[in-house]
Amino acid sequence: AGIAPLVEVYRCHRPRIGPCRGVRDFLTALRRRHKRLGVISDGYLPAQRLKLQALRLEGLFDAVIFTEEIGREAWKPSAVGFERMRRRLGVPSRRCAYVADNPAKDFVAPNRLGWLTVQWRRSGQIHADNPPPSGGAPQRIVRTGPQLLALLTNP
16 A cells, blocks of 8 residues: 555645634734735645634635645745736735745745745744755844734834
């Protein structure tokens, strides 16, 4: 049988996960301030969709882009998903911010596109200390939701 059936089970199972404490309130606070919100997610499509459904946060986002729907060549660090998100939200690049956790791949494209890039470092993250490639360091690093909210809502 091999490992392939096990990988398929992993990718297609319904995860029992929830958002980190405070994330729903944080997103709601941004919505109250009329911020347009989106998700750009890499990974195998069934697994990514099931994760987003399990988190029960879809209603807080104006747009969701699963790069797998476009093709693997659109996975980060490609700019394809970011450009598509910017167009869907109808926001100029200078008004876009991207918040993520993995410096090895997350910030290259949005840096190149002129977005604000922010690494949200939280305890227990597995990618936080990955070294960034050239041009891939986040412009800012925050450690708490209030820090991030202040950064994204103050002109």
